[in-house]
Amino acid sequence: MSRAQHDPAALAGLFSGFGRELNSLRTVDEVMETISRRAFESIPAAQHAAISRGRKGKFETIAATSELPLRVDAIQYELSSGPCVDAILADTTYRVGDLAHDRTWPEFGRRASAEFGIHSMLSVRLYLENDDLLAGLNLYSAELDAFxxxxxxxxxxxxxxxALAHTAARRQDKIDNLEQALVNSRRIGTAIGVLMASYRVTDEQAFDLLRIASQSRHRKLIAIAEDVIESGELELPPLPESRHRD
Structure with missing residues (x-):
């Protein structure tokens, strides 16, 4: 390896560049897609890239740069073993250069090589803040000893x-959801006030009317509330006819 590849300044610059791009993203999906795409673009040996995400015993492949990672990873998920699965579960990194003859994952390696022509993989664990959620970055190549x-x-x-950007995006998502929940709560409260004034009912009864309308019309409560605020009226289902005879 050349001195430039060991240069701390070069590594710091690369690290900062990745950070600026990733930290500008707001959603978890954007973060994952960018990690996968940037890995594919930044590592010439990578012919495919994807991210495995899930919880122990159940993973899925997301942000794939092609269809092939989904098919290769499906073998690992079926066997509950392979570079990406074990990199996640063992909190480590795996670099494999000859899957067809690899002794660590003989069944997976044989099938990945024979069925999809993949001979090399590089799998790295993403350390997410949510301990229950696990993830790993995976790179694939048809070349031997590619990485x-x-x-x-x-x-x-x-x-x-x-991983840092993922944590930030999750926090932002929680903030956005909380802010939206507060807005919705205020709008529903306004609709309740309109119904209380229009129908001379209590706040609890007004809320029940909103829920009844939401259920009967198969619409979200906030959408019903917005209609009430705009029109001052609430469309309710008809009362069932009494089956008792006098």
Missing amino acids: DETDQTTAVLLATHG
């Missing part, structure tokens, strides 16, 4: 910043 230490360093940098 080297430099590729591994780049992948680790992406995974590190990706």
Whole structure:
């Protein structure tokens, strides 16, 4: 490996560049898609890239740069073993250069090589703040010994910043959801006030009327509330006819 590949300043610059891009994203999906895409673009040996995400015993492949990772990963999920699964569960990084003859995952390696022509993989764990949610960045190549230490360093940098950006995006998502919930709560409260004035009912009864309308019309409560605020009226289902005879 050349001195440039060990240059701390170069690594710091690469790390900062990834960070600026990832930290500008607001959603978890955007973060995951960017990590996968940037890994594919930044590591020439990578012919495909994707992220495995889930919880112990159940994973899914997301943000894939092609259909192939989904098919290769399906074998790992079926066997509950493979570079990406074990990198996540063992909190480590795996770089495999000859899957067809690999002794660690003989069944997976044989099938990945024979069925899809994949001979090399690089899998890196993403350390997410949510301990229950697990994830890993995976790179794939049809070439033997495709990935080297430099590729591994780049992948680790992406995974590190990706995990930080993922945490930030989750926090932002929670904030956005809370803010929207507060707005919705105010609008529903306004609609309740309109119904209380229009129908001379209590606040609890007004809320029940909103829920009845929501259920009968198969619309969200906030949508019904907005209609009430705009029109001052509430469309309710007819009362059932009494079956008792006098």
